[in-house]
Structures are given as C-alpha cells and as structure tokens.
Amino acid sequence: MALSLGLYVITCRDPGHGVDHLDIARAALRGGADAIQLRDKEAGGGELLRVSREVVRLARSSGSACLILVNDRVDVALACGADGVHLGQEDLPADSARRILGVGKVLGVSAGTVEEALAARDGGADYLGVGPVFATPTKPDAGEPIGIEGLRKIREAVDLPIVAIGGINAENAALVLRAGADGIAVISAVSAAEDMNEAVGRLRRIVDAHRKER
Amino acid sequence: MALSLGLYVITCRDPGHGVDHLDIARAALRGGADAIQLRDKEAGGGELLRVSREVVRLARSSGSACLILVNDRVDVALACGADGVHLGQEDLPADSARRILGVGKVLGVSAGTVEEALAARDGGADYLGVGPVFATPTKPDAGEPIGIEGLRKIREAVDLPIVAIGGINAENAALVLRAGADGIAVISAVSAAEDMNEAVGRLRRIVDAHRKER
Numbered sequence: 414m415a416l417s418l419g420l421y422v423i424t425c426r427d428p429g430h431g432v433d434h435l436d437i438a439r440a441a442l443r444g445g446a447d448a449i450q451l452r453d454k455e456a457g458g459g460e461l462l463r464v465s466r467e468v469v470r471l472a473r474s475s476g477s478a479c480l481i482l483v484n485d486r487v488d489v490a491l492a493c494g495a496d497g498v499h500l501g502q503e504d505l506p507a508d509s510a511r512r513i514l515g516v517g518k519v520l521g522v523s524a525g526t527v528e529e530a531l532a533a534r535d536g537g538a539d540y541l542g543v544g545p546v547f548a549t550p551t552k553p554d555a556g557e558p559i560g561i562e563g564l565r566k567i568r569e570a571v572d573l574p575i576v577a578i579g580g581i582n583a584e585n586a587a588l589v590l591r592a593g594a595d596g597i598a599v600i601s602a603v604s605a606a607e608d609m610n611e612a613v614g615r616l617r618r619i620v621d622a623h624r625k626e627r
Numbered sequence: 628m629a630l631s632l633g634l635y636v637i638t639c640r641d642p643g644h645g646v647d648h649l650d651i652a653r654a655a656l657r658g659g660a661d662a663i664q665l666r667d668k669e670a671g672g673g674e675l676l677r678v679s680r681e682v683v684r685l686a687r688s689s690g691s692a693c694l695i696l697v698n699d700r701v702d703v704a705l706a707c708g709a710d711g712v713h714l715g716q717e718d719l720p721a722d723s724a725r726r727i728l729g730v731g732k733v734l735g736v737s738a739g740t741v742e743e744a745l746a747a748r749d750g751g752a753d754y755l756g757v758g759p760v761f762a763t764p765t766k767p768d769a770g771e772p773i774g775i776e777g778l779r780k781i782r783e784a785v786d787l788p789i790v791a792i793g794g795i796n797a798e799n800a801a802l803v804l805r806a807g808a809d810g811i812a813v814i815s816a817v818s819a820a821e822d823m824n825e826a827v828g829r830l831r832r833i834v835d836a837h838r839k840e841r
Contacts, residue, residue, distance in 0.1 A: 457717035458699060485672060487702035492723040503671035509706040 416480075416519065416540055418596035419620040421448040421576045422613065423484075424468075426455055428604035437604050438468045442475045444613025447596065448576075450499050450521075452484035461486060465493035480519060487513050497521065499542060502529060507536025523578075525559055527570045534571055542598055543567050545579025546589055550601060561592045568593035583615050590623040630694075630733065630754055632810035633834040635662040635790045636827065637698075638682075640669055642818035651818050652682045656689050658827025661810065662790075664713050664735075666698035675700060679707035694733060701727050711735065713756060716743060721750025737792075739773055741784045748785055756812055757781050759793025760803055764815060775806045782807035797829050804837040 422441035424434040434451060441449045449472070451465050461483070469481050482497045483490035487510050490498040497519025500510055507522050514520060522533035523542045530541055545558050559567075564577055577594035582602040589597060599616060606612035636655035638648040648665060655663045663686070665679050675697070683695050696713045697704035701724050704712040711733025714724055721736050728734060736747035737756045744755055759772050773781075778791055791808035796816040803811060813830060820826035 457715075458701075458719040459717050462719055462723060486700075487672075488700065488705075488719060488724070488727055491702075491727050492719060501671075503673050505672040505676055505702060505706060509676060510702070513702055513705050 416574045417447050417478075418480075418540055418574055418576050419624070420444075420446045420613070420617050421450065421596050421598040422446045422603050423450045423452050423578075423598055423600045425600055425604050426453045428601065430605070430607070432604065432609065434464045435467060435471070437609065438471060440603060440609035440613050442472060442477050442479055443610055445477075445617050446479055446613060448480040448482060450482045450484055450598070451495075452499075452600075454485070458486060458489055461489050462492055465489055465495060469494050482519060482521060490514070490518070497539070499523070507533050507538050511537035521576070524567060525556055525563070527567055530567045530571045530573075534573055538573060540574040540576060540595075541567070541571065542578045543575050543594070544577055544581075544598075546577050547580025547585065549580040561588060564589060564592050564594060583612075583619060586616060586619045587623060590620070596620065630788045631661050631692075632694075632754060632788055632790050633838065634658075634660045634827070634831050635664065635810050635812040636660045636817050637664045637666050637792075637812055637814045639814055639818050640667045642815065644819070644821070646818065646823065648678045649681060649685070651823065652685060654817060654823035654827050656686060656691050656693055657824055659691075659831050660693055660827060662694040662696060664696045664698055664812070665709075666713075666814075668699070672700060672703055675703050676706055679703055679709060683708050696733060696735060704728070704732070711753070713737070721747050721752050725751035735790070738781060739770055739777070741781055744781045744785045744787075748787055752787060754788040754790060754809075755781070755785065756792045757789050757808070758791055758795075758812075760791050761794025761799065763794040775802060778803060778806050778808060797826075797833060800830060800833045801837060804834065810834065 424437040480496040482499045483495045485504045487498050499521040501523045519539050521540045522538040524530040548558050574595045576596040576598045577589040578598035581597045586597050603612050638651040694710040696711045697709045698713050699718045701712050713735040715737045733753050735754045736752040738744040762772050788809045790810040790812045791803040792812040795811045800811050817826050
C-alpha cells in the first residue's frame with residue numbers, strides 16, 4: 414500500500430476556542446490533508462464512535478482520499494469504518510492490533526526510538542509517527558523531545574513512511590521534511606489556529622513545495 | 628448459549644490493600660466464580676491486554692469453566708482470547724460491539740432502566756448487568772440506585788440472564804436473587820475483603836443455597 418501522509422492532521426477535544434473534532438476535520442478535509450487522526454483519550458467508546466462515524470461520513474461525502482484514522486481504539490476504528498488506527502506505546506502492541514484489524518486497514522505506531530520503530534515495523538505497522546521532535550504543549554506527557562537528530566536516526570534505521578510529530582508548525586515543517594520525514598503531523602498548529610482553514614492551507618503549501626524541491 | 632452467571636466477580640485497579648487484578652482473579656477462580664470481569668478504566672490498552680492475557684491464562688490452566696470478560700474494550704477482549712466483553716452505557720453500543728466480536732463471544736451490557744435493557748437485548752446482548760441496585764462506593768458516578776423495585780421491573784420486561792450489580796454483598800445477595808436476578812456481580816465485596824478467598828466462598832454458598840431454594 415503506497416501511503417501518502419504528507420499532511421496529517423490530529424484532532425483533539427476542546428482546543429479552547431469553541432471548535433471540536435468535527436470542525437478540525439472539516440478544515441483538514443477542505444485544505445487537502447492526507448490523513449486525519451481522531452484522538453480523544455477522555456471520550457468513552459460510545460462518544461468516540463459517534464464522532465468518528467461522523468468524520469468518516471464527512472470524508473467519504475467530500476470525495477477526498479483523506480485517510481481517517483482512530484487513535485488507540487481498534488474496536489472503534491472497525492466499528493466506524495475508518496481506514497485504520499494509530500497506536501501509542503501505551504496502547505495495544507502492533508501485532509495484536511494487526512491481527513484484529515486484518516491486512517486491509519492502515520496501522521500506524523508512535524515511535525520515539527530506533528528500538529520502538531523496529532518493533533513497530535516487525536509488528537506490522539504501515540507507518541510510524543516519530544517524535545516528539547520538538548516540545549509540545551498539546552501532549553506535555555509525551556516525553557523528552559528527540560530533536561531533528563532523533564528523527565534522522567529513525568529515518569536511517571527504518572524504511573516505513575514516517576510522519577514527524579511534536580511541536581511541528583509552519584515555521585519548522587520544512588526542517589523536519591528535509592530531515593527525512595515523509596510528512597508532518599500537527600495538532601495545535603491547526604486546532605489552535607484562529608483560522609484553521611488558512612492554517613491547513615499554509616501547511617499544505619509547505620509540504621507541496623518540499624515535494625517539488627526533492 | 629446457556630450462560631451460568633450466579634457469581635460474577637469484577638476486578639478493579641488497586642482496591643487499597645496491596646492486591647491487584649490478578650489477586651482478585653485468583654481468589655475468584657479458587658472460590659468457583661462463574662465469571663470474572665476485568666475492569667480498569669485507567670489502564671491503557673497495552674496494560675489492560677497484559678493483565679487480561681494473564682487472567683485468561685490462569686483461568687484456562689485452572690481447568691475452571693469461569694468466563695473471562697473484559698470491560699469496555701472489545702479490541703482487548705479479542706486480543707487476549709477472553710470469552711467476551713462487558714459494555715457500559717458510555718461504551719460502544721451493543722450492535723457495534725456484536726459485529727466486531729462475532730457470534731461466538733459473550734456480550735454483556737449494563738442497564739439501569741427497562742429502555743436500556745430492551746435496547747441492549749435488541750443490540751445482541753447475551754446478558755444484562757442491572758443496577759446499581761444499591762449505592763456503591765466503588766462507582767460513585769454510577770447513578771442513582773434503582774433498588775429492588777427497579778431490578779424487578781427489568782426482570783419482568785426482559786428474558787435475558789440478569790446479573791445484579793451495585794452495593795451487593797453477603798448481607799443483601801439473597802434479596803436480589805429472590806427479586807429475580809440470575810446472579811450477583813460484586814466488586815468491593817471481594818476486592819475490599821481482608822480474606823478474599825473467604826469472601827468468594829461465602830458468596831458462592833449464598834448463590835448455591837438460592838438455587839436449591841428455587
């Protein structure tokens with residue numbers, strides 16, 4: 414499966430200016446994101462399913478090829494007809510998730526070290542979310558930033574598509590792409606933006622410009 | 628499937644006297660519980676999977692027919708080879724869970740009203756966890772107790788096996804069984820007991836005595 418994950422937008426619960434998962438997803442779809450990850454560690458399975466179903470419906474009716482991925486909950490991803498799931502290091506291990514998901518779904522795994530990256534690959538991951546590259550206010554518990562150097566090390570060790578994550582914004586996006594990331598994953602760079610459509614558009618242009626550059 | 632759910636023990640994270648999920652599960656298996664539900668809303672999927680796998684292994688190697696059920700997480704239930712899953716009203720809806728689980732697994736659903744009970748039945752539930760019958764310190768957010776009267780109403784409305792839950796202990800167990808419950812689900816009556824083996828044994832005898840009585 415050739416995954417295109419240049420611009421990967423992660424939703425969050427209540428980023429604080431009256432927007433919700435659906436608003437963030439709408440902006441991502443409009444601005445041409447390649448993937449949307451629905452992330453809500455506080456929501457029960459029922460609530461996450463309702464939101465995820467709505468976003469899957471929006472994506473399909475938009476005619477976009479944007480992948481819809483659910484964070485953590487393999488069961489919710491299956492129940493809402495998402496394209497796949499994204500797992501953190503505290504979630505189900507990749508191999509267990511792959512067995513439940515089947516081969517037709519996309520499986521992404523977070524990795525902050527070469528060891529985690531290799532384990533995810535061996536467990537059946539289709540792509541890696543590598544980070545946190547920079548410090549991030551959205552996930553203060555995400556661990557020490559691995560920096561551009563940490564990203565490079567994982568890039569050299571693993572052939573899977575890599576989406577860089579953690580404090581990535583329009584200012585540093587080109588830097589992580591040049592360091593070998595295939596895409597950028599953003600949370601607050603979109604969800605906290607006053608004009609989310611403009612924020613997605615700007616990131617899209619940076620990703621596209623980098624592709625031409627290569 | 629003829630479900631036998633007379634004594635149903637629910638584990639919990641850290642009941643406060645140095646015991647954990649595995650200790651509670653061991654006492655439940657030793658004392659002849661019919662079902663063990665692994666419940667840990669704080670654990671990540673990875674941790675819950677590790678604990679659940681261990682309890683499934685214990686149960687199978689004990690030769691007991693005790694059912695192992697996982698609370699909330701259908702994906703974890705599938706990944707650990709549990710017998711099924713138990714869902715609260717905030718979790719995945721029964722029909723969505725049933726589609727993922729397949730027909731061979733046990734699906735239980737919490738219900739506090741006749742409406743919830745009928746919806747669970749129509750969604751494919753195999754049994755109901757009905758309550759909270761009495762006030763309970765273990766789940767202070769569980770809602771107003773429905774009392775013996777509330778239990779009776781659901782008993783009259785639905786043919787599924789009913790496990791009564793919420794503040795049930797050796798003192799009131801016979802009362803809820805006489806009101807029509809097929810079994811009793813206990814959390815603190817076991818997990819908070821100084822001698823968990825003794826607590827399980829005592830509840831087992833009450834359930835068995837009621838069966839002879841009928």
